[in-house]
Amino acid sequence: MSVRVRFAPSPTGYLHIGSARTALFNYLYARHTGGKFLLRIEDTDLARSTDESTRSILEGLAWLELEHDEDVVFQSDNADKHREAARRLLAEGKAYRDFTPKEEAGDGNIKEAIKERARAQGSEKNMRDNPFRDLSAEESDERAASGEPFAIRLKVPEVGKTVFEDAVYGLQERDYKETEDLVLLRSDGHPLYNLAVVCDDIEMQITHVIRGQDHLTNTHKQILIYEALGVTPPIFAHLPLIMAPGKGKLSKRKHGEVVSMTTYRDAGFLAAAFRNSLALLGWSAGEEQEIYSLKELVEKFSLEGIHRSNAIFNFSENDPRKWTDNKAIWMNAEYIRTMPLHDLLPFVKTELKANKLWREEYEPEGRALASVIDSTEVSEAFPEGEDRPVARAVDVRKVGTYDWYVHTVDLIRARFFTLKDFSTQGRAYFSEDFDFDPAAITKNLTKFPDLETWLPELATRFEAEFDDEPAHLNDLDPGTEEPVALRTHSGKLVYNEANIETVVKAFTEEKGTKLGVIMNGARTLLTGVAVGPSMLSVFETIGLERTLMRLRSRVAWN
RNA sequence: GUCCGGUUCGUCUAGGGGUCUAGGACACCGCCCUUUCACGGCGGCAACACGGGUUCAAAUCCCGUACCGGAUACCA
Numbered sequence: 165m166s167v168r169v170r171f172a173p174s175p176t177g178y179l180h181i182g183s184a185r186t187a188l189f190n191y192l193y194a195r196h197t198g199g200k201f202l203l204r205i206e207d208t209d210l211a212r213s214t215d216e217s218t219r220s221i222l223e224g225l226a227w228l229e230l231e232h233d234e235d236v237v238f239q240s241d242n243a244d245k246h247r248e249a250a251r252r253l254l255a256e257g258k259a260y261r262d263f264t265p266k267e268e269a270g271d272g273n274i275k276e277a278i279k280e281r282a283r284a285q286g287s288e289k290n291m292r293d294n295p296f297r298d299l300s301a302e303e304s305d306e307r308a309a310s311g312e313p314f315a316i317r318l319k320v321p322e323v324g325k326t327v328f329e330d331a332v333y334g335l336q337e338r339d340y341k342e343t344e345d346l347v348l349l350r351s352d353g354h355p356l357y358n359l360a361v362v363c364d365d366i367e368m369q370i371t372h373v374i375r376g377q378d379h380l381t382n383t384h385k386q387i388l389i390y391e392a393l394g395v396t397p398p399i400f401a402h403l404p405l406i407m408a409p410g411k412g413k414l415s416k417r418k419h420g421e422v423v424s425m426t427t428y429r430d431a432g433f434l435a436a437a438f439r440n441s442l443a444l445l446g447w448s449a450g451e452e453q454e455i456y457s458l459k460e461l462v463e464k465f466s467l468e469g470i471h472r473s474n475a476i477f478n479f480s481e482n483d484p485r486k487w488t489d490n491k492a493i494w495m496n497a498e499y500i501r502t503m504p505l506h507d508l509l510p511f512v513k514t515e516l517k518a519n520k521l522w523r524e525e526y527e528p529e530g531r532a533l534a535s536v537i538d539s540t541e542v543s544e545a546f547p548e549g550e551d552r553p554v555a556r557a558v559d560v561r562k563v564g565t566y567d568w569y570v571h572t573v574d575l576i577r578a579r580f581f582t583l584k585d586f587s588t589q590g591r592a593y594f595s596e597d598f599d600f601d602p603a604a605i606t607k608n609l610t611k612f613p614d615l616e617t618w619l620p621e622l623a624t625r626f627e628a629e630f631d632d633e634p635a636h637l638n639d640l641d642p643g644t645e646e647p648v649a650l651r652t653h654s655g656k657l658v659y660n661e662a663n664i665e666t667v668v669k670a671f672t673e674e675k676g677t678k679l680g681v682i683m684n685g686a687r688t689l690l691t692g693v694a695v696g697p698s699m700l701s702v703f704e705t706i707g708l709e710r711t712l713m714r715l716r717s718r719v720a721w722n
Numbered sequence: 723g724u725c726c727g728g729u730u731c732g733u734c735u736a737g738g739g740g741u742c743u744a745g746g747a748c749a750c751c752g753c754c755c756u757u758u759c760a761c762g763g764c765g766g767c768a769a770c771a772c773g774g775g776u777u778c779a780a781a782u783c784c785c786g787u788a789c790c791g792g793a794u795a796c797c798a
Contacts, residue, residue, distance in 0.1 A: 206798060207798095208798075266796055282724075282793095283794095285724085289724085289794095315796050333728095342794085346795095352796080356796070356798090357797070361798090377793095379798095380793070405792075411791070451746095454746085472727075473727090474790085474791060474792090475733090476733065477733090478749090489734085490733075490734095490749055491747075493748090578762085679757050680758060684758050688758095693759095699758080
């Protein structure tokens with residue numbers, strides 16, 4: 165029988181890290197085995213379920229690219245079937261009506277209240293002491309017919325135990341006396357979770373239930389229901405939990421945004437990178453590799469590789485550099501700087517567009533970049549799997565062209581952690597309207613007051629020495645195709661790294677200062693930040709015109 | 723309280739009786755490169771929860787203790 169797994173979130177909030185990981189593992193298992201990955205929304209708790217949550221969960225799954233098979237099942241649509249199952253068990257004497265008046269839930273912490281009550285009862289509690297458990301069928305029917313409200317509870321046998329082999333945790337046993345006669349149907353007729361799950365899993369022909377370890381005890385109750393229903397239970401695989409730093413519960417309430425999937429999307433994470441780091445939380449292929457493509461994850465995933473101990477999602481709220489798990493941040497950076505450039509470009513485009521930094525000129529030859537990359541024309545744009553476009557920069561790349569854009573992204577991505585960095589740290593490459601980092605100004609500018617006159621002077625020097633005119637093709641070295649002529653036809657120097665270095669070094673010597681002083685001062689004026697690629701590349705990439713303008717600008721000095 | 727589960731560097735983890743003076747990654751700290759740097763290179767710090775067994779041999783198997791987590795609802 166082919167594998168059928170499901171991800172069954174309850175729509176009571178956004179998709180959080182734990183659920184996302186559960187969804188991922190289910191997805192990977194399905195794809196690995198060639199089975200189906202189904203999605204079921206467990207919305208039986210009408211009071212807490214919202215459409216907004218459902219949308220948000222679907223959105224999160226879509227972002228992670230965990231595509232499900234078949235139609236989404238809404239558990240509430242099956243309520244009639246659940247009720248029917250409860251009635252059947254009642255008729256067969258495997259369940260009974262409990263006429264105990266419903267206890268009103270007190271306000272405050274429900275979890276705490278339950279724990280308190282359980283503690284008070286201790287081991288003394290007899291799970292079979294419900295007075296209605298052995299009520300005669302006649303009396304039960306009579307009272308029901310008279311309109312007395314009742315819940316339907318499963319009649320758990322007096323002696324014996326539930327046993328199942330968990331694919332992760334191994335053999336699990338639980339004595340019946342530890343399990344109460346659980347409620348199947350509420351007195352208002354609404355089916356309860358354990359009944360609904362079992363019925364739906366049967367109906368959806370689920371073969372493997374992969375879910376959080378917090379369901380381990382529910383599983384025993386569910387097995388009881390399977391047995392009562394006369395159906396063989398599926399295979400269960402429980403996942404260790406993802407905890408907060410300090411081993412506490414990772415909660416929306418306490419930890420806020422770090423647990424929400426949308427946070428990562430909005431923070432400029434690549435889904436592939438986040439998915440990759442999620443996969444490593446509670447699972448390992450037993451090797452030292454850590455960067456896995458989705459394809460590799462699918463190939464290597466196995467239930468045997470799942471751990472039994474909880475993992476901590478490590479972050480510290482007060483450190484902006486560690487606002488979320490460090491390894492996740494690192495992995496995102498790793499993806500950004502090592503993934504094929506043509507895979508990264510669409511994401512950068514989206515980011516730039518969102519910040520009004522995108523220019524149509526960045527489109528390759530006027531065509532939509534995405535369509536070029538996705539279509540068969542890819543070979544034309546990127547011959548033989550090359551990351552870079554075919555157009556070679558025989559001259560200085562003209563600022564604002566597609567060629568320049570690709571080169572720039574490639575240049576600046578090395579030090580970036582998220583997609584957001586392209587529009588923040590990297591803003592000065594794409595716009596005249598960028599901010600200056602106060603720390604950079606202090607460190608590289610105001611510390612050397614001479615720079616206030618030197619840098620505009622450098623601009624004048626550049627203006628005298630350089631020309632934006634490209635070198636002529638004739639000047640190319642036939643062997644390397646690199647421009648050999650350092651001068652343009654007007655007799656000025658080509659504005660490229662080698663020449664810039666010569667000019668800046670000479671200028672530095674004249675001023676009797678260190679190269680770093682000039683370079684870092686220029687970096688601050690040109691890019692607004694203190695870190696980045698080699699300054700020679702920066703000069704060239706920003707282009708002569710903008711370099712002159714920015715070196716002369718007074719903005720940073722005021 | 724009771725039941726269930728877990729415990730290897732700060733964090734994610736490798737490890738399934740000898741190859742473990744415990745490996746990798748992130749973070750951190752040094753050094754190198756360099757005009758700076760959150761790129762890169764090299765290096766360092768740092769862990770088998772504790773106590774008993776079993777065995778020639780235990781991080782690995784067994785038992786206990788401690789700690790942590792989960793569950794204990796007419797929530798899911």
